Amino acid sequence: MNAQEILKAAAAIQPEIQANRRELHKHPELGLDMVYTKPFVAGKLREMGYEPVDCGEGGLYVTVGGKKGGKCFLIRADMDALPVDEEADVDFKSENPGKMHACGHDTHTAMLLGAAKILKDAEDELEGTVKLMFQPGEETLQGAIAMVEAGVLDGVDAGMMIHAMTGMPMPKGMMVLLDGGSGMASCDQYKITVQGKGGHGAMPHLTIDPITAAAHIHVALAEIHSRELESTTFGVITSGMFHAGVAPNVIADVAEMEGTIRTGDPKVEEMLMTRVREIAETVAKAYRCEAKVEFVKHCPPMIADVAVTEAALSYMQELLGQGAQKMSTLTGSTKVAGGSEDFAFVSAKVPCTAMMLSMAGADSKYPQHHPKAVFEDDVLFHGSAAYAHVAMRWLADNK
Ligand SMILES: [Zn+2]
Ligand SMILES: [Zn+2]
Structure with a gap:
């Protein structure tokens, strides 16, 4: 599948990605405690023909491809929420008092499920293996390290993460890649x-x-x-x-x-x-x-790899044209962001790229972690397409 076919396939399953996201949004869970979320994700993956593997406390992964040999590319979503009482005006509001998907990790999980579907349908074409990592406990910095210690990176050659953003002055649907050599703070x-x-x-x-x-x-x-x-x-x-x-x-x-x-x-x-x-x-x-x-x-600090980032930017521009940009192109700066990201435990071991999907227009009022933060989910398919396309293209370029 080429970039435009992947984008089309992702757009076709947008209603399903959105429905999964809203279901997850209603049932936020904290830390490693994924009693609703993990079976939900595993169930969806089984329906697609995957065999989920438990990894660390509350985490799981699946693999797809490998029929032609090749390398292994990891794509990751975090699944945990925040101890925040939701005040956002949405009709799929949190049903768990004191818990809210205020950082948008529900969107990551739904986007990665969308990518799982696209990749399964394209399995025979894959020039390597894609590993899909669903981790708990990002906000508590416990989830990635637990999965790394349990062996999620065995055989993995490179990786990527996406984070949804709201309250940022970027057009909705735009994908912004952290510059190689920069990233998020320790x-x-x-x-x-x-x-x-x-x-x-x-x-x-x-x-x-x-x-x-x-x-x-x-x-x-x-x-x-x-x-x-x-x-x-x-x-x-x-x-x-x-x-x-x-x-x-x-x-x-x-x-x-x-x-x-x-x-x-x-x-x-x-x-x-x-x-x-x-x-x-x-x-x-x-x-x-x-x-x-x-x-x-x-x-540790999460630093994006220069080579994987440059390659990922070219793949993303095949997909979204000028709708994919490097952070420095938009802001004129390559400085490290003050926030932390526990994908750092992955990027410390294998070269990785990290990108941000804008899920609110320039007029969005509330930032991540705010009780009124809203992530507009009509662009979720951009994320699913990005995960699937970057993985497929990187594997093809690195046989
Ligand atoms: Zn957060
Ligand atoms: Zn987050």
């Missing part, structure tokens, strides 16, 4: 526990105040960026949580801080983690406290 979440000695608020000399120590740690961490990083280097340290004390006249025993470190460079990531630890421990000591520093979550 994420390292820290927890600092500052241990003091609590007591009476009127007798501080008999206590060791952990709030004083933690406040100095907070200020010192904020100064790393301005004093220790080159001015053009992207690195963020945010302590978003700071808790201590129970009463105005009681000196607390302990103060807790939690935060996140973001950067696009693994070396900077290591340096920032080291400095957070050193500063917290030594500043606490200066104020007679003890600080325990834990890194509770980690995701």
Whole structure:
């Protein structure tokens, strides 16, 4: 099938892709807990003639092709939602209180199911194998690593992901590829526990105040960026949580801080983690406290591969013409985005490309993760066609 035939095949199943998306949207689930979603996806895949393989907690994959030998290309969708109460004005609203597909992962899952159908129909033509990865737990950064550790990348040579976007100034249906060499930030979440000695608020000399120590740690961490990083280097340290004390006249025993470190460079990531630890421990000591520093979550930077991205851009332009663009062409910038993406655990092992599908017009008001975010799903078939076409073309070019 050539590009236009694939786009036509995808357009023909748009109603089915949309129906699957709306069903998934009504039943959002969090983290690795895919009790509705996983059987739904596995059932749809079985109807198409696939044999789903369980992988990691809550994940599954299927493969198609391979009859002519060749390489293996992985295409991935994430399936999890967010702990957000939906306020969007849609008639397929979340039926699970406190949970919403506010990041559009329901659209990814439906688009990959659409690609599964197109690829199954074209199976005899495939010049290699396509592996379709359905992962849970992207928002919690648990899903991809669990599947990687369970062997989802065995035999995989390259890969691709799509993320739906809303609230962005791009025409609906446009596909934007992250530039090779750039991508999404790493994420390292820290927890600092500052241990003091609590007591009476009127007798501080008999206590060791952990709030004083933690406040100095907070200020010192904020100064790393301005004093220790080159001015053009992207690195963020945010302590978003700071808790201590129970009463105005009681000196607390302990103060807790939690935060996140973001950067696009693994070396900077290591340096920032080291400095957070050193500063917290030594500043606490200066104020007679003890600080325990834990890194509770980690995701490496997700960097797009130059060669796979250049190839994918040419395939996408066969499909959508000028409706597929590199991020730098649109924004004039190749900088790393501040958000994180746990597809990084895949892109760290095999060369990958990542693209964003605009699912709202330029006038869309609410961004991803917002309770009123809306993803207009009449362009889902662009995503299904993109998954199928890029996989087929890459396999044909890399026999
Ligand atoms: Zn998200
Ligand atoms: Zn997302």
